Amino acid sequence: MGLPVFTAAEDPGPDFVGLLRRTGVSSGVPAGGAAGGEPGVGPVRHGTTVVALRYAEGVVMAGDRRATEGHAIAHRAMEKVFAADRFSAVAIAGAAGPAVEMVRLFQTQLEHYEKVEGVVLSLEGKANQLGQMVREHLPMAMQGLAVVPLFAGYDLDRQRGRIFNYDVTGGHYEETEHSATGSGGRDARTTVKLGYRVGMPRDEAVELAIEALYEAADEDSATGGPDLVRGIYPLVATVTALGFASVPETEVAERFATLIDRRRSEGRQP
């Protein structure tokens, strides 16, 4: 690996994917026309439900921990919620391998841009970048390896949290209040919709995200619920004006316990 020095005309600028192509390092994102083959490459690992919602100080994002391979459980403690950079988070649903790779590339791209240019990309710029990566991935998605992320962050210019959801073509749409995606996304979305209030405080927002995942796990076989035996709980993170912060696992466990207690005391099914 030599020192990557380019002439002014060939300089890739702050584009990390372009740099990888130029230096011949495989980026995991195919440059269009992925290897041929029948649609559906057999069971590969899939990650499932992720949810994001806005609250008073920013956004909260949560994801279950299960990965499936066909009808089998492939992983019980998979991470699907990541810090994209200091002020944004990305969560993934879909084929786990390419999804995790896409997150790694996305994180590197954001940091690379920041270091080369000396300024941080705007939140919308970050959302567009992720959209381009999902779009580049379309040939693989057509073969059954779709990756559908959810992106949320704190917009420092507008002083509020923002959420973007994506489809397999890389199209991205800003959600005003909340969003969920993945196989249990529908159930999670309904739960959030019923419990959501504009400008909710952090505690309630975290609890609602946990409840949404719990409901999704109840209905969808590919979504994992809280695993009390092994002590595995959903991953929850917040992004506010102070930046990305993971909600500690102990807090998630406590909130889950109070959620069940409350539902019992209200005479509802836990």
Added chain:
Amino acid sequence: MTMPYYVAPEQVMKDRAEYAQKGIARGRSLVATTFDDGILVVAENPSRSLHKVSEIYDRIAFAGVGKYNEFDQLRVSGVRHADTKGYAYSRDDVDARSLANLYAQYLGQVFTHEMKPLEVEILVAELGTDRKPDQLYHIAYEGTITDEDRYAVLGGETQAIADRMERVWHDGWGISEATRAVVGALGGPDRVLEPKDLEVAVLARGNGRRTFRRIEDAELDSLLA
């Protein structure tokens, strides 16, 4: 028909070295030093946007003196190298030594093969870990590389500044003592440098994964007060 002149290789190298040194000496100097929580870099730089000190990677910083466009190109290629390496292997595999060697090779090659040598002197600083000390790699315009574990001086009147640093430097000093001492050494006996003339940045252990941080405005004022 004109005959090509013969110029002795010694003369060619001497001329090039002189040319590069002149270019570097025109600019202002820069000092990097270790302190109890990491590495401190202080540059004399009145510009707020054209930086001399920048982040390369989690624990690596870059600093350059001389011609801005030339050392900035080196900075960007360092970022590219580090990010590509960290992406292809792992974040832990990115180290300053290999980057410093690449810079040295490149500078050496340009010095001997190109029309014009680069008029720059650069520093690659790496924050150590429990198993590895802090390291400062100083690379000159012709590719000479030296490693320091206390302080490094880059730029024009380096000898005078280095002498002043030698007198004040001591192990385990804190950030505000170190900053004041370095600013004093940069300015010398006749000049007092104001915060607006300075660019200050640290690689500090307390900063999380990305250890690079600029010290600006009120924070710098309070360090120098």
